[in-house]
Amino acid sequence: MKATGLHRAAALLPMIPLSGCTGIQSALDPKGPAASELAWLIWFFTGLCSLIWLAVMIVLIWGLSKRRGDRAEPLDIDEAGDRKATRVVTGAVAATVLMMIVLSLLSYFSNRTIAAIGGQNPVTIKLTGHQWWWEVRYESDQPRRTLTTANEIHIPAGEPVRVVLSSTDVIHSFWVPALHGKKDLIPGFDNELTLKADKPGVYRGQCAEFCGAQHAHMALMVVAEPREAFDGWYNAQLSNARQPETDEQRAGHDLFMNRPCIMCHKIQGTKAAANTGPDLTHLAGRQTIAAGTLHMSRGNLAAWIADPQSVKPGARMPTMNLSGDELNAVVAYLEHLK
Amino acid sequence: MMRKPASLAIGLALAVLGGCQREERETRPEPVLGESQQAVPVTALEPGGNRPQFSNPKAAQFEGNAYHISQGKTLFSAFNCNGCHSNGGGGMGPALMDEKWLYGNSIESIHASIRDGRPNGMPTFGRLIPDDQLWELAAYVKSMGGNVPSAAAPGRNDDMMARPAENRMPNAATQGRTP
């Protein structure tokens, strides 16, 4: 058992890269100014702490391997040796104090650097946590330009974006490791952070505070894109949902409006206007369904609608009694909502 | 020495056994497809004065189950039942926290009322709400008048308080008195 463990360890070592390319949800692969600052801090702390750890271990092993006379009377103490040890220990404590001061100051200035990220008139997003999905609302002075979507945030790359965090049920925590440290969404008061991505790309975030049965499946995507692409996306999102075009889509639309879907979901431009579940107006344009649980595809969409409780047990979406044809029609309609 | 923990365990087990069925959290209907087929009494006029009792296997699964009742409470406000029944106090629709039940206060009757609607304004939700969620709503409505074991009744919500929580309500039918 021991041997297999060691073999596994040896086999795994090359799989632990030192930095970079560790996934779209990694703090070690920063893609924004705040996360870069933090990654630097992580490496610095790790380096320094590893050195301290090594030093302690070397001294310990050295001390144990010293050759000595055997089994003398325990109360005969080498006074000179102890005096020397006193000086060494005092020095080590002084070094610890110094180290802690340096690390505290580093943290303090790092914190200031991150807090200083900001800009004039940033895009403001109000992010609301629900069990277990994210409601995303783009704020604007003009009411017709406010926009609601879910589980996917689009931001202009290179620009700071203000994110206001709140919750209507339990405490969640917003965390996109590649861009920023985490911040809690707490019922009763709003938190805020400034998100900034250096380059276009897709970054995954996940709820980091235990929030109940489906805490594991509460993710969101942050899509950073160039300003023009972002504006294009924004304007497209403001428009009403596309009208169904084929017969199957029309059938799906009718089913949506006359079956349980309409009780919780909203599709702008139709009579579906509930806000209990995520807004589905441009559902098919998103990369994932069920808060990052499944990739967007026809098959996954059908699987999710047919039996959500086996994909995400405990989620609020109930199982509907749809026949095979009805399911196909609803999926065809939803897939059309680009 | 060992007899003591054993007897304590048995005592504890008996004490909480009553509660354990109320903790099951079955979220996937069984079978996945197929609605409960149920005869629905639509009138109170019955020969001999007694209403026939209809039972449904789902009634026992949902009635008195803390998890389902609390889901029903969430749905009650999500589906805006408050629009007519205002927190059970009644408005356009009848009050749900008193002892007066026009169509019966069994969970089956409440389920039928929600599923098929009732005259004078109660709409039909049969097609709009999946069957299990209807049962959850029915179980919750039943709890509004203090008509379920208080160990299963929901506590207060994290909202402004319009009324005492269901687990603090005396049974509406008896007002706390033994009948």
Place this chain on the structure above:
Amino acid sequence: MSAADLPAKSKGIRDTSLDDASLHRWLTSTWETKRGIIGALSAVDHKVIARRYLITAFVFLCLGGLNAVTMRLQLSGPERGLIGPDLYNQLFAVHGMTMMFLFAVPIVQATGIYLVPLMVGTRNIAFPRLNAFSYWIYLSGGLFLWVSFLLDMGPDIGWFAYVPLSGPEFSPGKRADVWAQTITYTEVSSLAVAVATIVTIFKQRAPGMSLNRMPLYVWAMLVTSFVVVFAMPAVMIASTFLILDRLVGTQIFNPAEGGDALLFQHLFWFFGHPEVYIIFLPATGMVSAIIVTFARRPAFGYLALVLSVIAVGILSFGLWVHHMFATGIAKVGASFFTASSMLIAIPNGLQIFCWVATLWGGRPKIGTPLLFVLGFFFIFVAGGLTGVMLASVPLDLQVHDTYFVVAHFHYVLIGGSVFPLMGAAYYWYPKLTGRMMSERMGRWHFWLAFIGFNAAFFPMHILGLWGMPRRVYTYPVDLGWGNINLFITGGALVLFFSFVLFTINLVWSARRGEPAGDNPWDAGTLEWATSSPPPSYNFARIPVVTHLEPLWAARAELPVAAGLRVDARELVISTVAEGHPDIREKSAAPSIWPLFAAIAVGATFLWSIFTPWAVVWGAPPIAIALIGWFWPKGEPEDE
């Protein structure tokens, strides 16, 4: 000072006039725990109670370990369907609660219950009936949690139970109430033990054991007990508030009615952070004891070690907010708590340096207990250093609530507490049973535990930095966490297996181990001055202490005090600082009433998850039990 004459006023037979054989007969008949079921249930001997505690806590360790293995099997691959979220969430909550409240705190306190009276040279713990009561309460709390869990009513809200998730709206049923009352049971019991320990240490030390001659382990238990006294009430308030919100409908944590959800986190962590030190400080005492014995020299920097234990105890109350950096607290406050969290590294560092210096200046011989202490150095120093990383506000925001934190606190708790506890088990086992544990199996146990632990928990640091949050029952396939999680599961199984080996060693050695003799390690503290296992009265004659390591200072014969009655349970009560013998005092006799009181209190706690009236209707039986407990026996000193 030797053979100090104790004040002798009352009549009765004293140990001054007896030879060794009749002294043994007299003391045995006075102090022995009676046979039979009533006798066992009435026991107040600290060694008997401690043994029960140790065995019960060990059973809970195994149960908590099974929880962990089940979770690891579920996490061994992405999107694995072995267990669903509902069960998984109960598993991790019950795992945390079992390990913290039913294993770690009770076992360090139990070790103290066993060792402190022996180390300070007295015949029983102070308030022996309270001590017996605390065990029954602890046992009912443990059964309460585990029976609930087996009935599908286990808490599914983590050991931290943050509101609103644990509140009335989002935790239907009784699961959160089980959390709240388990807290109450276990905290009542550890508060009782803490009080008994403090009084034992302050008032019952052997003549001549001034504060500066107190073993480091006793210092550690003293500070721990004070931390318990100040920390535990905070969490009991939190759990009581929670149950009031859930059951009575108060609005303490409801923001819509002017309550505050964050208040819960403050109350919880004001307890939760010191809790870590409640578990860790006794372990430092064990480390000190083992290092001193195995390095064969007195501790280097005794005063520095004592002061750093006290400093850690005090500072542990000043850093709870570092668990809440992500909640968006004010920047000035956050910086303050960064600094205060870093500050605690200084006394902890000092301790480590002193131990290393002790090993340098001594002549260490390697045995299983010292191996575990060396494992402690290896793991705990690493865990302490990742703790420094967590103390930094900005850095914490990246690693908070990820597997990095899981790795960190298992390094600190398993490395900092379980490894020393294992060392302590090998070290003190001969004293408890009279037999040595198998050294061969001990070494296998150590290496399996060491390798298994590091294989299981080191990779979690990396997972955390790669973005894997804690408390998830599964994770997606495409984030590439699968292999590393599989490896962790392998490590966890090795670690679990090492404990199976430990259990075998415990059972095997109890029958087949080599006879140990009074002082198998040639250690210097008082518990080794009596036979193994110790007689019910601990010491035939109360030792007199002239040195920090009395057995090393008085190789030929330990000086003793005389003058205690042998026909009654008499103790020497000494002064707090100097350890001068002050008065003779009766120690309480066995009684069944602590058990009745515990049943009454336990039933009240259990009932109170259903109705607040339980507190009212539970009060009379408790009062009756207490009246029975304190009923005067008509002895002269009662008048």
